[in-house]
Amino acid sequence: MNRIIKIILxxxxxxxxxxxxxxxLAILSWxxxxxxxxSAKGLxxxxxxxxxxxxxxxxxxxxxxxxxxxxxxxxxxxxxxKRKKIWMSLYCGLSSxxxxxxxxxxxxxxxxxxxxxxxxxxxxxxxLISIIFVALAFLSSILTRDKAKGIGIAIMIWLYFALLFxxxxxxxLFQLEEYPIExxxxxxxxxxxxxxxxxxxxxxxDVSAMMGYTGAIFKDFFGTSIGLIISFLxxxxxxxxxxxxxxxxxxNKDL
Numbered sequence: 635m636n637r638i639i640k641i642i643l644x645x646x647x648x649x650x651x652x653x654x655x656x657x658x659l660a661i662l663s664w665x666x667x668x669x670x671x672x673s674a675k676g677l678x679x680x681x682x683x684x685x686x687x688x689x690x691x692x693x694x695x696x697x698x699x700x701x702x703x704x705x706x707x708x709x710x711x712x713x714x715x716k717r718k719k720i721w722m723s724l725y726c727g728l729s730s731x732x733x734x735x736x737x738x739x740x741x742x743x744x745x746x747x748x749x750x751x752x753x754x755x756x757x758x759x760x761x762l763i764s765i766i767f768v769a770l771a772f773l774s775s776i777l778t779r780d781k782a783k784g785i786g787i788a789i790m791i792w793l794y795f796a797l798l799f800x801x802x803x804x805x806x807l808f809q810l811e812e813y814p815i816e817x818x819x820x821x822x823x824x825x826x827x828x829x830x831x832x833x834x835x836x837x838x839x840d841v842s843a844m845m846g847y848t849g850a851i852f853k854d855f856f857g858t859s860i861g862l863i864i865s866f867l868x869x870x871x872x873x874x875x876x877x878x879x880x881x882x883x884x885x886n887k888d889l
Contacts, residue, residue: 640727657739659740660740662679662680663740664743676747677756681756685831686796690792693770696732697771697774697775700775707724717884718881722881725772728768728771729765729769732768736761736764737757744757745757762873766827
């Protein structure tokens with residue numbers, strides 16, 4: 635298993651797309667801090683990168699890589715290796731490469747310009763977001779053999795979590811504004827890893843006051859130690875559950 639992970643990891647790290655992704659992250663992160671007179675503005679810029687660019691690249695690159703590696707996967711299946719080990723090795727290699735690209739691209743500037751709890755939180759959350767969307771990529775790629783459909787599913791998943799989910803939440807807030815649904819909104823955020831990540835970072839940036847009464851409720855829950863642990867457990871579940879479903883499908887899939 636370790637040998638397969640090493641082969642996959644080395645292959646991905648030599649990929650020009652991953653190198654370009656790391657370089658773009660580095661340019662955006664360094665320029666965010668260097669060009670801004672306030673590090674807080676730079677952190678908000680990197681927050682947008684974590685919430686939109688990192689998930690998009692992670693899910694798209696991983697989906698395409700899995701489809702392009704179909705012959706390699708079939709070769710491994712012809713060997714006396716369990717399917718579980720092959721799928722887990724592929725996941726470990728892809729998620730590790732995406733996390734390393736994020737750490738080298740955005741992690742180093744964050745450590746240098748924001749060596750505090752906010753910077754550390756952004757590094758941890760960015761790494762988790764990378765791992766989560768790699769898991770979602772595995773799920774989207776195992777649902778269909780058609781590469782175009784698989785990539786389409788991956789893009790729709792990203793669009794849903796990055797844009798559509800927030801629109802649906804805002805619609806509910808406007809439609810039910812006469813009812814006390816603020817507490818329910820805390821539960822609703824559990825259905826989006828991007829929203830969980832956004833709330834955690836905004837609370838550590840201490841801009842929850844800008845989020846109004848709902849922001850105060852988020853702070854009361856997610857700002858506590860128990861709330862922090864629950865939010866990280868939910869983010870971990872967002873990585874575990876999609877991968878587990880894809881693993882079950884891969885075990886039973888006729889290749």
